Amino acid sequence: MSANPPARVRVAPVSGTERIATLDILRGFALFGILVMNIQAFAMIAAAYINPPAVAPTGTAEYAIWLVSHVFFDKKFITLFTMLFGAGIVLMTQRAQAAGNGALALHYRRMLWLLVIGLIHAYLIWYGDILTAYALIGMVAVFMRHWSPRRLVIASLVLLALQQGVFALIGAGITMLPPEEIAIIADESWLATGSYALAEIEAYRGSYAEQLAMRVQHSLAMQFFGIPTEQFFYLLGVMALGMAAFKSGLLTGEWSNRAYTRLAAIGLALGLPLVALGLVMNENAGWEMTFSLYFGRMPNTLAAPLLALAYTALVILAARRFGPAMQALFAPVGRMAFSNYLAQSIICTLIFYGHGLGLFMEVGRVGQILIVLAIWIAMPLWSRAWLARFRFGPAEWLWRSLVYRKAQPMLRRASVAAAG
Numbered sequence: 116m117s118a119n120p121p122a123r124v125r126v127a128p129v130s131g132t133e134r135i136a137t138l139d140i141l142r143g144f145a146l147f148g149i150l151v152m153n154i155q156a157f158a159m160i161a162a163a164y165i166n167p168p169a170v171a172p173t174g175t176a177e178y179a180i181w182l183v184s185h186v187f188f189d190k191k192f193i194t195l196f197t198m199l200f201g202a203g204i205v206l207m208t209q210r211a212q213a214a215g216n217g218a219l220a221l222h223y224r225r226m227l228w229l230l231v232i233g234l235i236h237a238y239l240i241w242y243g244d245i246l247t248a249y250a251l252i253g254m255v256a257v258f259m260r261h262w263s264p265r266r267l268v269i270a271s272l273v274l275l276a277l278q279q280g281v282f283a284l285i286g287a288g289i290t291m292l293p294p295e296e297i298a299i300i301a302d303e304s305w306l307a308t309g310s311y312a313l314a315e316i317e318a319y320r321g322s323y324a325e326q327l328a329m330r331v332q333h334s335l336a337m338q339f340f341g342i343p344t345e346q347f348f349y350l351l352g353v354m355a356l357g358m359a360a361f362k363s364g365l366l367t368g369e370w371s372n373r374a375y376t377r378l379a380a381i382g383l384a385l386g387l388p389l390v391a392l393g394l395v396m397n398e399n400a401g402w403e404m405t406f407s408l409y410f411g412r413m414p415n416t417l418a419a420p421l422l423a424l425a426y427t428a429l430v431i432l433a434a435r436r437f438g439p440a441m442q443a444l445f446a447p448v449g450r451m452a453f454s455n456y457l458a459q460s461i462i463c464t465l466i467f468y469g470h471g472l473g474l475f476m477e478v479g480r481v482g483q484i485l486i487v488l489a490i491w492i493a494m495p496l497w498s499r500a501w502l503a504r505f506r507f508g509p510a511e512w513l514w515r516s517l518v519y520r521k522a523q524p525m526l527r528r529a530s531v532a533a534a535g
Contacts, residue, residue, distance in 0.1 A: 137368040142452040143445030148192030154483045157463035160312045169307040180480040190419035201357030226250045228517040241460040242333035256354040267359035274352030286409030305404040319475040375428040382425025389418035447498035454508030
């Protein structure tokens with residue numbers, strides 16, 4: 116007669132001692148960079164995010180801020196954050212499986228509740244939400260979790276190529292539309308003087324109810340058009356890349372200094388010229404919508420994963436040289452990445468939307484960067500203060516409690532007493 120099977124071990128959230136330091140530092144670093152681009156979407160009409168002439172930089176400082184933001188930040192930091200999300204899928208399912216629990220069941224509960232929180236964020240706070248896309252695409256990405264790093268890299272390259280193909284097809288399709296339909300797309304997506312942009316300004320400066328009506332339009336467009344065409348192949352490909360980077364030891368700091376230096380050099384040497392190519396192409400086209408809306412964004416989309424990998428290597432090298440400073444600055448923010456991401460939305464909508472200070476389209480790029488710097492200073496301070504007393508950030512605690520179907524111990528002294 117066979118021996119009794121081992122008792123199932125209850126799966127539980129990751130404790131502080133189980134955390135991987137480089138992942139927390141990288142998450143925090145990514146959140147700092149994400150805000151540089153998101154602040155434009157909080158402060159200005161949606162068209163300005165992809166069409167700088169829609170809200171043209173005024174003066175040298177404004178142009179320099181836009182240029183640096185585009186070259187070094189646009190799509191690069193959200194790509195890094197997405198890589199870390201892919202790595203997190205592997206990490207969480209590995210730990211669930213090792214504990215003898217259903218890894219897929221746990222993962223789908225995590226994605227379901229992330230979807231719920233993402234939809235609340237998108238419709239009630241800010242339309243630029245990424246959590247909804249992460250939850251939906253994460254439900255697909257999990258099936259790649261057992262693949263080898265080599266297979267994951269190949270899958271990533273294929274998916275990123277498919278994204279380029281989608282951009283090319285849509286871009287070509289737009290050029291073949293009748294002029295009146297092109298004018299409608301330009302009004303909604305490209306021009307600051309169009310009727311849609313004027314309605315957007317009025318709504319976000321208005322009452323919460325007026326904002327809500329516009330935010331619903333933006334969120335529906337993002338979820339029913341943006342996710343299938345702009346995000347699915349790209350985010351899935353980047354999640355696969357993150358899985359490969361985690362399994363190979365890249366994200367966990369297991370490579371040599373020489374290997375990280377080589378990766379940073381290759382990523383910068385290939386990525387920055389691609390970004391420059393896109394800039395030249397768009398400038399030569401005069402940022403004309405039928406070219407720049409899709410064709411003009413293709414080089415930067417190709418460059419983003421290369422630069423995200425380069426940034427990863429540089430951050431890990433910096434962490435080896437300046438460990439305590441990097442830990443103090445980025446790790447607390449990364450440990451509370453979910454809470455800090457939502458906090459950025461709450462703070463910025465209070466600054467720019469009508470239910471707060473109502474500064475939408477009133478703050479130029481210099482003022483926006485000053486707000487970013489203030490939040491950069493505040494995030495490590497409030498994160499360290501919170502984590503000195505609590506085990507999780509508030510959003511992390513809510514998510515974990517929902518996933519594990521039980522309120523998690525929040526106070527640090529409660530967890531210590533329980534361990535004793």
